[in-house]
Amino acid sequence: MSLVISVEKTQNPKEKPDPSSLGFGQVFTDHMFVMDYTEGKGWHDPKIVPYxxxxxxxxxxxxxxxQAIFEGLKAYKTxxxxxxxxxxxxxxxxxxISNERLCxxxxxxDFALEALKALIKLEKDWIPEAEGTSLYIRPFIIATDPFLGVRPSLTYKFIIILSPVGAYYKEGINPVKIYVESDYVRAVRGGIGYAKTPGNYACSLKSQVEANKKGYTQVLWLDGVEKKYVEEVGTMNVFFNIDNEVITPSLEGSILAGVTRDSTIELLKSWGVKVTERKITIEELYDAHAKGTLIEAFGTGTAAVISxxxxLSWNDNVIKINDGKIGSLSSKIYETLTGIQYGKVEDKFGWTVEV
Known part of the structure; x- marks a missing residue:
């Protein structure tokens, strides 16, 4: 793509936030990237402009x-x-992958990554340096035709915005409480569950609100047909250490193929840990807990890395996992992944890219 990115700098730069008070997704940097699509012309007019x-x-x-998709990743300062x-x-x-599903x-x-790097270079001073902080990156594409009718849009905008962030969960690396949803469903095979699109999150809100009222941080979704197979939490993929075998739901079209999920699997295998991607029922988890073989459980995602x-609360049956404490494997994965991300641990996998 032989496009040149134009840059318009803001005339009113904002005050940088106190890194110690950062939440998640509440503060945004001075600039954003925008590029347009027009049918017959393709993607054009890439520019960095004031946010x-x-x-x-x-x-x-x-x-x-x-009709929209989005992504989430982070920039870290060593x-x-x-x-x-x-x-x-x-x-x-x-x-x-999401674009294809949403037409x-x-x-x-390659050009999108170069545009992202150009934006980050301009906003480098916005990357916080306090422990556990980073610059969250949100690329997204939206349909922009002014038209009422069900068809794919003929025009789009690709936008990237940046937000300095602290920890995603107020609990930090401490274990979170998860509510298992038995009534509502989020996705089914053949639907849009594997795409990162706003509709997947909109349909999860009702259950999320009800779970929060009951004191739970997140919702664990079961499959949309039989409502018995574990799928994913609203913001992360899930892993279960059962009798020293780490099991995670297989990718069958209804859950997101997380980047942190994939990294965790590679990391565990490099340590010689047995990792299995397969269907797993909620009953199997509860049975394993009853037998004392459910050693620990954790979620993986860009925002929190490891949670x-x-x-777990399923049909009013509550179980404590590892006495409500962080497990040794969860801790090791977290320390290793964040160590690689912040340049503290050797990147043996070639995962990091310097801006």
Missing amino acids: GPMEFEPSTMIFHYG KEGKVLLFRPQKNMERIN IPEIDT PIGE
Whole structure:
């Protein structure tokens, strides 16, 4: 893609937030990347502009038919001042997997990564350096035709925004409490569960709200047909250490192929840990707990990296996992992945990319 990115710098730079008070997704940097798509012309007019409101007609298709996709990754600053990305090409590739499912034109992944790097270089001073902080990166594509009618849009915008963030969960690396959803469903095979698209998250909100009222941090979804097979938590893939075998639900079209999930599997295998990707029922988990073979459970995702699971509630049956404490394997994975991301641990896999 032989495109040149134009740059318009802000005339009103914002004050940087106090790193110690950072939450997640609440503060945004001075600039954003924007590129347009027009049928017959392709992707064009890439530019970096001041972050701010965008104007759309009320009839714009994204508002009515939900044709959109997004991604999430992070930039990390090392103690030497280098800026590292963690497997960004995997996120760019997944954009096109989501694009294909949502009938959105594919992007040039190499150009998208170069655009992302250009934006981060401009916003380098926004990357926080306090322990556990990073710069969250949100690329997304939305349908922009001003048209009321069910068809793929003929125009789109590809946008990247940046947000300095602290820990995703207020619990930090401490185990989270998970509510197992038995009534509502999120996705089925043949649907859009494997794509990173807003609709997957919109349909999860009702259950999430009800789980929060009961004191639970997140929802664990079961399959949408039999409601017995474990799939994923709303913001992360899940792993279960049963009798020293780490089991994670297999990718069968209804759950997201997480980058951190894939990294965790590679890491565990490199340590000689037995990892199995297969269907697993919620009953099997509860039976394993009753037998004392459910050693630990954890979730994986870009936002929190590793989230130990300390409690599950399924049909009012509550079980504590590893006495509600972080497991040794969860801790080792977390320390290793974050160590690689921040340049503290040798990257034997070639996962990090310097900006």
